[in-house]
Amino acid sequence: MFEAAQQAYVNTYKGIAPDLPGGSVPWVRRVRDSGLSRFREIGFPTPGDEDWKYTNVRPIAKQSFAPALNGHNGIDFTQIEILKDNRLGSCRCVFVNGHFAPRLSNLDQLPRGVAVMSLSDALNHRADELENELGRCVPNKLHGFAALNTAFLADGAYIRVGPDCDLECPIELVYVSTGDGDQPQVSYPRNLAILDSGSRAVIMERYLSLGQGRYLTNAVTEIVARTSAQVDYYKLQEESTDAFHVGGLFVNQHRDSTVTTNNIAIGGAIARTDLHVTLNDVGARSNLNGLYIGMGRQHIDNHTQVDHRAASCTSSEFYKGVLSGRSRAVFHGRVVVHQDAQKTDAQQQNNNLLLSRDAEIDTKPQLEIYADDVKCSHGATIGQLDPNSIFYLQSRGIDETTARGLLTYAFANDVINRFAIESIRNELEHHLTRTLLHGKHVEAQA
Amino acid sequence: MLSINNLHATVAGNPILKGIDLEVGAGEVHAIMGPNGSGKSTLANVLAGRDGYDVTEGQVIYRDKNLLEFSVEERACEGIFVAFQYPVEIPGVSNLYLLKTALNSVRKHRGLNELTAVEFLKLIKEKIKLVEMKEEFLHRSVNEGFSGGEKKRNEILQLAVLEPALAILDETDSGLDIDALKVVANGVNSLRDAQRAIIVITHYQRLLDYIVPDKVHVLANGRVVKSGDRTLAFELEKHGYAWVAQDPNDAVAPSPGS
Numbered sequence: 041m042f043e044a045a046q047q048a049y050v051n052t053y054k055g056i057a058p059d060l061p062g063g064s065v066p067w068v069r070r071v072r073d074s075g076l077s078r079f080r081e082i083g084f085p086t087p088g089d090e091d092w093k094y095t096n097v098r099p100i101a102k103q104s105f106a107p108a109l110n111g112h113n114g115i116d117f118t119q120i121e122i123l124k125d126n127r128l129g130s131c132r133c134v135f136v137n138g139h140f141a142p143r144l145s146n147l148d149q150l151p152r153g154v155a156v157m158s159l160s161d162a163l164n165h166r167a168d169e170l171e172n173e174l175g176r177c178v179p180n181k182l183h184g185f186a187a188l189n190t191a192f193l194a195d196g197a198y199i200r201v202g203p204d205c206d207l208e209c210p211i212e213l214v215y216v217s218t219g220d221g222d223q224p225q226v227s228y229p230r231n232l233a234i235l236d237s238g239s240r241a242v243i244m245e246r247y248l249s250l251g252q253g254r255y256l257t258n259a260v261t262e263i264v265a266r267t268s269a270q271v272d273y274y275k276l277q278e279e280s281t282d283a284f285h286v287g288g289l290f291v292n293q294h295r296d297s298t299v300t301t302n303n304i305a306i307g308g309a310i311a312r313t314d315l316h317v318t319l320n321d322v323g324a325r326s327n328l329n330g331l332y333i334g335m336g337r338q339h340i341d342n343h344t345q346v347d348h349r350a351a352s353c354t355s356s357e358f359y360k361g362v363l364s365g366r367s368r369a370v371f372h373g374r375v376v377v378h379q380d381a382q383k384t385d386a387q388q389q390n391n392n393l394l395l396s397r398d399a400e401i402d403t404k405p406q407l408e409i410y411a412d413d414v415k416c417s418h419g420a421t422i423g424q425l426d427p428n429s430i431f432y433l434q435s436r437g438i439d440e441t442t443a444r445g446l447l448t449y450a451f452a453n454d455v456i457n458r459f460a461i462e463s464i465r466n467e468l469e470h471h472l473t474r475t476l477l478h479g480k481h482v483e484a485q486a
Numbered sequence: 487m488l489s490i491n492n493l494h495a496t497v498a499g500n501p502i503l504k505g506i507d508l509e510v511g512a513g514e515v516h517a518i519m520g521p522n523g524s525g526k527s528t529l530a531n532v533l534a535g536r537d538g539y540d541v542t543e544g545q546v547i548y549r550d551k552n553l554l555e556f557s558v559e560e561r562a563c564e565g566i567f568v569a570f571q572y573p574v575e576i577p578g579v580s581n582l583y584l585l586k587t588a589l590n591s592v593r594k595h596r597g598l599n600e601l602t603a604v605e606f607l608k609l610i611k612e613k614i615k616l617v618e619m620k621e622e623f624l625h626r627s628v629n630e631g632f633s634g635g636e637k638k639r640n641e642i643l644q645l646a647v648l649e650p651a652l653a654i655l656d657e658t659d660s661g662l663d664i665d666a667l668k669v670v671a672n673g674v675n676s677l678r679d680a681q682r683a684i685i686v687i688t689h690y691q692r693l694l695d696y697i698v699p700d701k702v703h704v705l706a707n708g709r710v711v712k713s714g715d716r717t718l719a720f721e722l723e724k725h726g727y728a729w730v731a732q733d734p735n736d737a738v739a740p741s742p743g744s
Contacts, residue, residue: 426574427537428574429574429576431536431537431558432570432573432574432576433576433584433588434557434558434559434562435534435535435536435558435559435561435562435567435568435570436562436567436584436588436591436644436648437559437562437563437588437589437591437592437595437648438559438562438587438588438591439559439591440557440558440559442587442591446579446583446587447576447578447579449578450576450577450578450579450627451578453578454577454578457578
């Protein structure tokens, strides 16, 4: 399937690979070549693949997206709300169509022991440092999108937080796509964050669109949390409903590390995120929070997998979804407790609110347990707004539309409330107020 | 203020109210008593406009308007408040937010300007004293994890904030210990005035020791079978509901609406 489109990617690769950052470094070329050959081998996923049963990528795979080029034609970036000020007080890297935009970024206030730079710079100037790190977290035969990302990896962020560094200001990676050009374009954001032992950091990735055009974001982020490192990670994907987004987030955790991933998917025509967490050593803790909100004809898919490979690790997963219109979402939560992972504590919960008759959710918890002394639980719910609650609010003088909005907001806000960083919480609450409390989701009901 | 004439209502096709007549004037407190299944809570829900309670005959005139034509929220905005027997829990919506949204909806309907956050906080801090609630309850989700008594106090707090013209208390005393009962009664009594009418629905005479009614009605098998002054409540306490029931079956008639 999709041979012509696949061949186009292969041809493109041959044309541009030597000129990509680090193109003269042998190991970088090897990594890219291996990505391409894996892509040629497995191609794009089809509904025949168990992990893609409910997400048909035909609309993405049937056409060939051209690599998004650096440079933009007189676009006024001051119109991007998020770039107007810096409420998070973050250290910010901005990328336009996947390419680092130093002029829009702010990397001045980094403390000693912390490096944040574009991946292209890192590949050109610090390739040795990355050699044994880049690509280590990504499962070998995941899917064609991840393989393509590896083949075309060129830019993104490289974050290194040295031992015992406590980075107070969040690191914010903003990916802006313009969606313009004669042909639909693809960008391949590739991020690598390494947190050395005892370090702490907050990392936030944002994906947003400037205008409506169709394009593809094919992103991969790797996070390594060494002994006792603590990471609070946020992904806010709010691209346009014409955009496609396929993202992978791969987390390797070592002894006593804590990583909290907060994954918010609001945008995209088709938006898929694969989140894999591997708990490699005792005492590691992973919290996975997620919120997806779909409307219209959006399709939002979250595949999560937690591998408990060592004893006494904890994972706690909490995903919620709100779907209206004809939108559709997929939640797949796989937890694998390997043989030696005794005293594992793994919990998973996925709750969904369907606001319309035509909205659809496919939720699939999947626990595989090969150890015998573990505590594991999972639960999934699908429901509508409670008519008793709506009546109760109405009986206090609140009109039905407002009552529905309020209850929908409350359902979603349950996830946001878990976020540790107040300024991020505030921003997202504001977002939910706009979209759920007073927004189109409510009007679209009926 | 409220005039109910020959009101018939069904729940899931079963007739529950079978010809209620009731006149409540401004400034009056009426008690409606009756055994389980007599239709007391059905009456409260019909007045509130709840789905599934279908009026099949009769009329309800409230302040010279046909109440039954109003939506649930219009009734509330027009000044009707029902303190429910089983208030729902609403996780994720704070008490404070509900109160503010409700009050401003009602004020808007009445042509008043909406209160600012500061004005509202000032008001609410006064009101919670009435029901002896701690401020932390304002920041908790509506009724979530509240005890039975706390839920009832919360209903009275809403009542105090919304200041309705007609308050209907549906078995507000059930599940309350004597201290909580006094708090609730004090809250209600503080709202008694010449412009406001209150209907107290209860099984027991006990609440009426604290909220002294002007009139007492006994409901049995969907009809008002006896009305009188507060001494009627004492008689009921002494003789039981069988005393007023026209038909021995009335006292035990099963009903989904009670």
